[in-house]
Amino acid sequence: MTTLDAARMDEIAARHPAVFHRSFWQRFRVPVIAGGFVLYALYCWWFFAIGHVLGTANWSIAGTYLADWVSYEVRPEVTIASDGAMKLTYPRFSPLGPDAQPDWVDIERGTMTRTTPVAGSASTAQKPASMGFMGSGGAVGGPSSAATEAITTTTREEEVVTRAKITLNSATSVEVVPQRVTVRHSGETLVVDLDGAKMTVDGALPAWARQKEPGGKITLSFGFAGWGEIEGDDISVRRRFLGWANFLFDTNSPFHGKSTSEVFSLIASGDRIDPKQSNLSLAWNNILYNAEWQHLDVWVKLLQTIVMAFVGTLFAMLLAFPLAFLAARNITRSRLSNQVTKRLFDFLRSVDMLIWALFFTRAFGPGPLAGMSAIFFTDTGTLGKLYSEALENIDDRQREGVKSVGAAPVAVQRYGVLPQVMPLFASQALYFWESNTRSATIIGAVGAGGIGLKLWEAMRTNSDWENVAYMVLLILVVVFVFDGISNALRSRLMGGPAH
Template sequence: MTVATTDLDRLKSGADQLFSKKKLAGFSIPLVIIAYLVYIFFAFDVPGLYSRADMDNARTLVADSYSYKMHVTRDNRSAEVDISIEGRRNGTYPEDGSPDWVTRGEETVIDLGQGHIATFGPEIVTYTIPGYGTFRAEPGRSGVNATFPDGDLPGWINASKNRVAITTEAGRFTVTRNRTEVFRYFNGWEAFWFTLDSPYYGLSVGEVAGRAVQGEAGDIFTAFWTNSMWRHQDVAWALFETVLMAFLGTFGAGLIALPLAFLAAKNFAPLMAVRFAMRRMFDFLRGVDALIWTIILARAFGPGPLTGALAILVTDTGTFGKIFSEALENVDKAPIEGVQSTGASAIQRYRFGVIPQVVPVLISQLLYFLESNTRSATVIGAITGGGIGLLLTQAIITQQDWEKVTYFIVLIVLMVMAMDWISGILRRRLISGDGTGH
């Protein structure tokens, strides 16, 4: 009885100790995670980041993604007035044309809506602001001779001797010695389909469709395809270059990695020195990120899509070499022995006894990495100067056409979704023989 009681006490004591350890681990792990998050909070200066954040700039950036600016610009030296979309030369209205809210003449009147009226006269420019009054300025060589309504200047007016900037809910009015400019925002992507010089600009969908039925379909497509503002032709080619970089890099790496994988597999390379050398080479190739290889190869081969494809190829050769060698080490010996019993050569044993077993793994990994590398090719293209990544970088650097940045990002997302969908179909067809998705 005493022995049984002692054993029971020992078991109870052991259970209590085990429970205490698990309880300690259950509390300590969350505490460690919380302590690490607190460290990150201060190490990355999150409070400072929040204090430096400018919500006005954030709102402007968001607004620019789905809107565009119309620029009405006066050359203060010649008094000439230009009207353009985003200030672009290929988006400039002809001298005898203008939007309905701008009236050209000896005195150009710009109706910004809500009672805001800007006027470009021969010598003086004015801006009438409801609830505030009329601002007048006479720009010249000595600077901007400005006259404001009585009272202190509000915070939305920034004035100096050589520059005055007025920002209201209706738009922005800027005067310098050499130029007077009015910005007005509109929602949408202006001239996305046709440029101002196209005969189809400003037509409704029904009118364009009617002209297409009347035999102008080819001209309509050409006008859209050669749009000099949105560059649809260049964008389509850039998307093709991005997919091409990913395709060449991925499948080129697969073709190189497969034969090398045999030299890294235990059951196909009996010499340990050979296996060790191949595995370390794979570690080296995949250990260096594709972006680093991109910079290195760009110095060697110059910028271009081929450099991006080579960067993907080098990195994925190391990754595929590891994956393929592990797949080869797990093959079943029975099919190989069956092929060997027929008197087949070594190459035939590999072809009919080994390859069919690893094909599902090879195809699955190749297609998965093709989808992943399509995204990577966007960033790589920004460095090597090719693909949609280059156009995206150019649009971001200009800090003007943020609606184009949105357009390119939407296209990139659609491209990745399409590659995911296509690779899924190919995996089902090539691996399971089912292309229906069920």
């Protein structure tokens, strides 16, 4: 190993000053870039008030929404009349059906005498005497007597609910009697005295109960078990169950509530439930037209989204292909044609697909035509730009070789240009087709049709989150399948291994 002396080092430094005397940027560019990134992150933290947002965010709501995706609720509601009579009801479309009698709701009934006012026939009513303009009866047109109506009452013995106890789990229950609500949760007890619309809380509210103002509605949070509300004479409880209720058969189906073995037995060897069709046909029909999950409608909307993405991408590719030859400077030797075509591409792709969807929804009305048009316009601009840039970067030697043998201009493009760019064109078109399958879902939410519109409708109710999860899962499956198909086709076209 040779050691360099000081004179030799000075000589090398004189010949190559850039190696030994680096500029400020060369020496400090890494810490400068890192410092700039930190300053930018701090600025974003301050400008968007990220700390305040994180501090004031209600994280429990996020957990509740997540639980709603994989569960369903049964919602018993207790109403108390002014005379103390109680009534327990369920929503019209309860997962338990019209005659719900769950074993976790304990009801005590009794009879009570109830007096109900009944409007009787009107008694003798005298019409106001007619008077002249200056008559001596007082004011002009004043009645001489008012009509009266006889009010009668009816008294009857009626069976009513005297006590209702709703048990959510071993640690949580809500007990209701006409003048009091007793809530037990995690070893704590909340007692609310009722006097009509007036509510009085015994003691302090536990951490799982909230009341914005004295006498106002009390909201109860029981974690995954459910939640409830107490509002005067109306007590509602929501008990949550893991899973998706009535996913195959709704409450109107004759197969509802039956086990899997019972359903298969009915389909295979049971007597016909409907004389007009077999049990297999009836079961399949009940699944397709399930009123709660609407499987057929969801699948049709999903297929509509797939077709919308495919047709929009296909038309964009077919139009962008010839326009790209006009935009490529080495193919079309006209600056005017190049600039006009490129500015057209810029215009089409500068407007976001969602904005085009809003525009075409107003023009054509809600439906897949608006979605296809939005995809077509946006992708024509993007694919046209990509295609023209690919054409401008081809190897001219292959084209010149075809031209040297006296080939016609069309043949020059066919044999000298297309073999170089067609695999890239097809690969980019496949990628956009895959991407537009996702984009079609988003633009569907603004009225462009497909499953996106149905997904938005389910989210707007703020209650059917299990339906939202179902549709999101279907979209994910479709995206995964299309991603695999697209990757395989692109790999074959480009000659590389599949990913």
